[in-house]
Amino acid sequence: MTRLYAAVDLGGTNTSCALGYEDGRLLCERRDPTYSHEGPDAVLERIASVLKDMASAAGSEPIGLGIGLPGLVDRASGSAVFLPNLATQWRNIPVGEILGSRLGCPVHVLNDVRTATLGELTYGAGTNTGWLVFFSVGTGIGGGVVVDGKLRLGPLGAAGELGHQTILPDGPLCGCGNRGCLETLASGPAIAAEGVRLLRSGLAPHLHELVGGQCEYVTPKEMKEAAEAGDHSVRAALTRAAAYLGIAVSNVIVTLHPELVVIGGGVSALGSILIDTVKATVRERVTMLPADSVRIEQSVLGDKAGLYGAIALAMRNGRV
Numbered sequence: 001m002t003r004l005y006a007a008v009d010l011g012g013t014n015t016s017c018a019l020g021y022e023d024g025r026l027l028c029e030r031r032d033p034t035y036s037h038e039g040p041d042a043v044l045e046r047i048a049s050v051l052k053d054m055a056s057a058a059g060s061e062p063i064g065l066g067i068g069l070p071g072l073v074d075r076a077s078g079s080a081v082f083l084p085n086l087a088t089q090w091r092n093i094p095v096g097e098i099l100g101s102r103l104g105c106p107v108h109v110l111n112d113v114r115t116a117t118l119g120e121l122t123y124g125a126g127t128n129t130g131w132l133v134f135f136s137v138g139t140g141i142g143g144g145v146v147v148d149g150k151l152r153l154g155p156l157g158a159a160g161e162l163g164h165q166t167i168l169p170d171g172p173l174c175g176c177g178n179r180g181c182l183e184t185l186a187s188g189p190a191i192a193a194e195g196v197r198l199l200r201s202g203l204a205p206h207l208h209e210l211v212g213g214q215c216e217y218v219t220p221k222e223m224k225e226a227a228e229a230g231d232h233s234v235r236a237a238l239t240r241a242a243a244y245l246g247i248a249v250s251n252v253i254v255t256l257h258p259e260l261v262v263i264g265g266g267v268s269a270l271g272s273i274l275i276d277t278v279k280a281t282v283r284e285r286v287t288m289l290p291a292d293s294v295r296i297e298q299s300v301l302g303d304k305a306g307l308y309g310a311i312a313l314a315m316r317n318g319r320v
């Protein structure tokens with residue numbers, strides 16, 4: 001019989017829970033607001049209760065749980081060391097111990113984007129790939145690096161912070177304290193900020209119409225529609241952000257020569273306007289090795305990469 005695992009993708013805004021089989025089929029899944037302002041005890045209790053309900057509906061208990069956490073984790077002890085994006089900033093919370101005692105199975109923790117990377121490797125575009133680099137482009141930009149079939153985490157689990165490589169030496173200030181990080185140039189908020197500027201400058205009539213003149217509704221998705229409707233300035237802004245991402249991808253390609261680069265996260269929904277520009281930039285900038293030998297693909301798992309990765313994490317018994 002196929003073994004059943006539990007998966008959690010804990011985010012600052014929403015949390016997804018699922019039960020799934022080792023072959024990657026999800027039996028059931030659910031997405032709820034995290035309500036992180038209520039603190040870790042309430043959040044973890046809610047997760048445990050959702051998973052217990054799922055298990056009793058399935059008539060089968062999961063034999064392991066994988067959970068992706070948005071920040072620094074200690075895999076050995078199963079703790080959240082520091083999760084800065086949650087309302088109460090979790091510090092040294094024994095997530096594995098708390099959920100393990102409620103669910104009665106082993107719990108394995110990992111940073112959320114590294115978990116999504118494991119998802120891409122195990123069930124996504126990276127199946128049968130030994131060298132893979134994952135960029136998650138959303139509210140922030142995270143990443144993960146797989147070498148010789150193994151996720152490389154570094155001594156603190158921080159290896160793969162691809163969004164915080166410097167692209168513009170004197171660029172905008174980043175949340176991390178550096179200037180000109182990729183995240184300040186190609187994340188969802190960075191792209192939308194440029195859209196708002198264009199709208200206010202009278203350079204984006206279609207975008208203005210799409211959002212009814214309301215700047216707070218400008219997102220990369222609306223900008224894509226505006227570009228397709230004929231806003232050249234908006235198209236140029238999207239292309240510029242994609243080219244910055246392309247520079248970051250090129251940097252990683254000449255460093256590691258991966259077989260595959262996967263672009264995921266909410267901004268990857270821009271599709272060809274993003275991916276084609278990244279590919280063109282890589283062709284232009286990667287000269288030391290055959291750029292065409294590296295596949296660059298949009299994630300097929302989308303926003304479920306974290307859940308799939310959590311299943312993989314549980315299935316591997318925490319060995320990544």
Ligand SMILES: [Zn+2]
Nearest residue numbers: 164174176181
């Ligand atoms: Zn940064």
